[in-house]
Amino acid sequence: MTQPNRDDHGAKKGVRRTVVRTVAALAGMFAFAFALVPLYDVFCEVTGINGKTNSSAQAVIHEEVDESRMITVQFITRGSSGLPWELDVESRQVRVHPGQTNEVNFTFHNRSDNSSWGRAVPSVSPSNASLHLRKVTCFCFEEQHLQPGERIEAPLVFQLTRDLPPEIKTVTLVYTLYPVAHKNEPLQAQVTIGKGDEA
Amino acid sequence: MAFHFPKPTPEQSTTTADAGLADSHHHERPRGLMRWVLTTSHKEIGSLYLIFSLTMFFIGGIFALVVRAELFQPGLQLVEPEFFNQMTTMHGLIMVFGAVMPAFVGLANWMVPLQIGAPDMALPRLNNFSFWLLPVAFTLLLSTLFMPGGAPNFGWTFYAPLSTTYAPPSTTFFILSLHLAGISSILGAINIIATILNLRAPGMRMMDMPLFVWTWLITAFLLIAVMPVLAGVITMMLMDINFGTSFFSAAGGGDPVLFQHLFWFFGHPEVYILILPAFGIVSAIIPTFARKRLFGYASMVYATASIAILSFLVWAHHMFVVGLPLVAELFFMYATMLIAVPTGVKVFNWITTLFRGSITFEPPMLFALAFVVLFTIGGFSGLMLAIAPADFQYHDTYFVVAHFHYVLVPGAVFAIMAAVYYWLPKWTGHYPHERLSQVHFWLSVIGVNLTFFPMHFSGLAGMPRRIPDYALQFADFNMVSSLGALLYGASQLVFVLVIVMCVRGGKKAPAKAWEGAEDLEWSVPSPAPLHTFETPPNFERPVH
Numbered sequence: 238m239t240q241p242n243r244d245d246h247g248a249k250k251g252v253r254r255t256v257v258r259t260v261a262a263l264a265g266m267f268a269f270a271f272a273l274v275p276l277y278d279v280f281c282e283v284t285g286i287n288g289k290t291n292s293s294a295q296a297v298i299h300e301e302v303d304e305s306r307m308i309t310v311q312f313i314t315r316g317s318s319g320l321p322w323e324l325d326v327e328s329r330q331v332r333v334h335p336g337q338t339n340e341v342n343f344t345f346h347n348r349s350d351n352s353s354w355g356r357a358v359p360s361v362s363p364s365n366a367s368l369h370l371r372k373v374t375c376f377c378f379e380e381q382h383l384q385p386g387e388r389i390e391a392p393l394v395f396q397l398t399r400d401l402p403p404e405i406k407t408v409t410l411v412y413t414l415y416p417v418a419h420k421n422e423p424l425q426a427q428v429t430i431g432k433g434d435e436a
Numbered sequence: 437m438a439f440h441f442p443k444p445t446p447e448q449s450t451t452t453a454d455a456g457l458a459d460s461h462h463h464e465r466p467r468g469l470m471r472w473v474l475t476t477s478h479k480e481i482g483s484l485y486l487i488f489s490l491t492m493f494f495i496g497g498i499f500a501l502v503v504r505a506e507l508f509q510p511g512l513q514l515v516e517p518e519f520f521n522q523m524t525t526m527h528g529l530i531m532v533f534g535a536v537m538p539a540f541v542g543l544a545n546w547m548v549p550l551q552i553g554a555p556d557m558a559l560p561r562l563n564n565f566s567f568w569l570l571p572v573a574f575t576l577l578l579s580t581l582f583m584p585g586g587a588p589n590f591g592w593t594f595y596a597p598l599s600t601t602y603a604p605p606s607t608t609f610f611i612l613s614l615h616l617a618g619i620s621s622i623l624g625a626i627n628i629i630a631t632i633l634n635l636r637a638p639g640m641r642m643m644d645m646p647l648f649v650w651t652w653l654i655t656a657f658l659l660i661a662v663m664p665v666l667a668g669v670i671t672m673m674l675m676d677i678n679f680g681t682s683f684f685s686a687a688g689g690g691d692p693v694l695f696q697h698l699f700w701f702f703g704h705p706e707v708y709i710l711i712l713p714a715f716g717i718v719s720a721i722i723p724t725f726a727r728k729r730l731f732g733y734a735s736m737v738y739a740t741a742s743i744a745i746l747s748f749l750v751w752a753h754h755m756f757v758v759g760l761p762l763v764a765e766l767f768f769m770y771a772t773m774l775i776a777v778p779t780g781v782k783v784f785n786w787i788t789t790l791f792r793g794s795i796t797f798e799p800p801m802l803f804a805l806a807f808v809v810l811f812t813i814g815g816f817s818g819l820m821l822a823i824a825p826a827d828f829q830y831h832d833t834y835f836v837v838a839h840f841h842y843v844l845v846p847g848a849v850f851a852i853m854a855a856v857y858y859w860l861p862k863w864t865g866h867y868p869h870e871r872l873s874q875v876h877f878w879l880s881v882i883g884v885n886l887t888f889f890p891m892h893f894s895g896l897a898g899m900p901r902r903i904p905d906y907a908l909q910f911a912d913f914n915m916v917s918s919l920g921a922l923l924y925g926a927s928q929l930v931f932v933l934v935i936v937m938c939v940r941g942g943k944k945a946p947a948k949a950w951e952g953a954e955d956l957e958w959s960v961p962s963p964a965p966l967h968t969f970e971t972p973p974n975f976e977r978p979v980h
Contacts, residue, residue: 248558251630251633252630252634255558255626255634256559256626259625259629259660262660263622263660263663266663266665267664267667267668269664270664270669277691277694277697284761358686358689364759364761415686415688
């Protein structure tokens, strides 16, 4: 298209070709914007950026416990508006060796008079520790269903692998409670508050 | 050009609808209002864009003055904080999407066909449609001010969840109006690309095109690439608000940070969309009034293209404090600093063009020279903001406000004004009143600097942006800024006066209105007749 063309027929053809190509590019970019949503999640999971942990159970790696290092693992639990639950942990902080398997118990408590579904969503800080955190058992893999006033205990079994970067001395796990509308649609947000009792 | 056709009666025009279509080739044109509604002339549509943009410039300017009036003194005195937030948001949206972008599209409409020797834009009816989407879009946007819950109040960047979970009910209208404005820009971009690639005068190669055409071609490609992403983001917002999805809501497995990534993937190229055509304008004006050929034409083209490509790799420098990993902070910091290289090439080329030129200081040249100096100041504060560790201090302070207003007001807006003064003789056949233009220039330069220079200091001292109140130690800087804003705003009335006087009369301009102007548009009479280059001109390459 470097040769300018001003005979009417040629110009018309050229214009049509340009329009078709630009419209194709537009459609492609619009699709790309939506493709970025899953790509972003995949990217975060692969690189461990953003503190996203694996959402399914992993096997314990049997490796020698690194007795030379002690890592502080802290737990923070948060409720959220729309779910009248409490999440508690038996100890706010544990000291562990890399390679060692640890168990910590969490307590879910439904403070309301309705039964409801909820889920605890994890986040790890610093984010580059998330690739070295292996969860064998976690309540965060699934949704919980609590009757009015019910209290359940759920364990977290985890392991920090030996290749945890040496500059990391403290790992913080944050669990935030979110309401879940329907059991079968785990990622569906509950838009209106107080609908959780229908399940 | 006078038309002596009898005015058709309504009966005639309905019964002869088919004949009317054929008649359009015989210059039978609707008159009065319908002439403007139905026009397909690139010159009339260009004028419509420019008039629309000027209107929006004043509306957005009034919103800015409300903000500056509230900030004149510490404490809350004039407006409610909620209304203040609506004013900052609407000011940004109107100025970016309603004033600066349509002004450049208007200039492209007028000048691109004239500069490449084309009879009109490639798709004249589409051109009409893309303009008339704009008044609809912005009427809708402005109408949100009168809705229950008020207008959008989350800043022009509309970060989720402020713009989703916590947004006023009018947000859905805001999304619709932004969709319309976006479609308008996209259609305009398609038209400009199709015109430039297919309708150049015989003999004009790509590397013979004036730089305003080049920069607009690259800008149009940026628009094609990023406006669909903006459309995607606001569609996701729409679904989050109305259809229960959770793209940006952590409660449903989404991520608010994703919004920022998507927004700035659009937003950073967008800021170059706002400045690249300005580079083209200045590259036309400086050689004209220095009476020298532009220094480094090819390097200007390559620099513009490099800036456009790099603009896709730097978006996260708007998000340094969001919790990026160190490696990302470093990547985006260095990539951002890299943009200073092609931009520096441009600034040095302009300066070298001026070197040993025989310079005169007509109004367009005054604005172009002010552009070079003041835009460079904005570029330097941009470099400071690019330093990731320092940005933790500057982020969301008035330093950022100072930076982007320096590149947008004495940058983009001054370039638009320079273009208007430069091409007014071609549009109207009259020179703009020189003395009044100078008054407009000097009041604007003083007003702009009074307004935005003190913001550097209040920002470095820690004054946060988008807050209607501030600590006492910022009182003096803010008072100066507010007085400067009033001066700058009022001096734009002189601009309107100059334009109105120039349309109505004044010193007659010849075809080649400026002594040093060489491009094709100066070969047609002033004012440019409705139809130009019906037979393609013979383009002759200037002898080097």
